[in-house]
Amino acid sequence: MTPISPVYANISSTIAKYNWKQPQSSAAQKPNGIDFQKDLPWIRDNVLTTALAEINELTFEPSDIKYVENLGINLPFKSGKECVDFIEKENIRLYFAKPFEKGVHAQYSFDRNAIMINKKYQNTKDFAVMLAIGEAILHEAGHAKDKDGQSSVQEELNFLGMNAVAHRAFIKKYGKVFSNSTAPIVADGVSIYEKLFFDPDPDKKRLIARMKEKYGDLPPGDRLHPPGKIARAVLQ
Ligand SMILES: [Zn+2]
Numbered sequence: 001m002t003p004i005s006p007v008y009a010n011i012s013s014t015i016a017k018y019n020w021k022q023p024q025s026s027a028a029q030k031p032n033g034i035d036f037q038k039d040l041p042w043i044r045d046n047v048l049t050t051a052l053a054e055i056n057e058l059t060f061e062p063s064d065i066k067y068v069e070n071l072g073i074n075l076p077f078k079s080g081k082e083c084v085d086f087i088e089k090e091n092i093r094l095y096f097a098k099p100f101e102k103g104v105h106a107q108y109s110f111d112r113n114a115i116m117i118n119k120k121y122q123n124t125k126d127f128a129v130m131l132a133i134g135e136a137i138l139h140e141a142g143h144a145k146d147k148d149g150q151s152s153v154q155e156e157l158n159f160l161g162m163n164a165v166a167h168r169a170f171i172k173k174y175g176k177v178f179s180n181s182t183a184p185i186v187a188d189g190v191s192i193y194e195k196l197f198f199d200p201d202p203d204k205k206r207l208i209a210r211m212k213e214k215y216g217d218l219p220p221g222d223r224l225h226p227p228g229k230i231a232r233a234v235l236q
Pocket of ligand 1: 139143151156159
């Protein structure tokens, strides 16, 4: 068995005790934290507050940002806090719902100005899944940012690239937190893109193949997200 890092052990025990339910959560007491009662009073769900508090504290490694920028990726948020501030400012709602399409982990509804997380993760006790929900929130908030209800291969690349950077930041903070999770949002979601973007292959052939499979029906780019080299390769 892999040893649990002290930080993660500490967090796990906090979650097990459900301190999050209390008005003065540990996140609320930190200067950078969110005061959920004041800032986001409509959020009641413990899993969503945990996910938001985790992304709010997440800083991205500058060298990881540089790495994906060199692949033509343009991050919509440079830190987790930027994303949480945006959600608050734009009054974006978050809730669990049945996805429009089977197998979708999360989606942003332009009409409802809401980020919906697949209902099957409601009430999860798996901390790795809560972090993955945080990453899904980062991604979907990216879609909310351009206010057009459309997507393109480059737009998806930008947000998945940010997911890869965020995922590395969580691993740096919590060690092997994701390695034993079999939940699709982790194993077939956030963990995959970290490997694909940071693949030692300079041509990123596996990333291109995955993008073709998942997003090949989208246009290569759009007005706000002009296609880079990888997006163009996906459509070839
Ligand atoms: Zn997307």
